[in-house]
Amino acid sequence: MTSAAQIWVPDTRLPAVVADCRRQTRVEADRADAELDSVLDAALLDRNDEAAAPAAMTQQWRPSQGRWLKVLASPQRPRGTQIKTAHLSACGRSPPTP
Secondary structure (H helix, E strand, C coil): CCCCCCCCCCCCCCHHHHHHHHHHHHHHHHHHHHHHHHHHHHHHHHHCCHHHCCHHHHCCCCCCCEEEEEECCCCCCCCCCEEEEEEECCCCCCCCCC
C-alpha cells in the first residue's frame, strides 16, 4: 500500500492570510528600498570626492527634495537596471526625461 503525500497550504481567501501577506510584502519592499538607497548613495559619494559633493548628496534625503531613479532597458541591460540617480532640489526642477 502506498501512501499519498499531503501538502497543506493556507486558504488565501481568509482575511487574516491576506492581511499577513500584505504586511510581509511591505516589510520586504521597505528593506529592499533602504538597501538600494544606501548602495546608490555610497556609489555617488565614491564617484565624487565627499568633500566636493553637493549638500543634497551628503545630507539625509528629505521629501522636500526630489529623488528620481532613471531606469533604462536595452538588449545588453535587463529591464530594471539602475543607471543613475539625480537629487533635485525643490526649486522647481523637473525629473529627467527618459
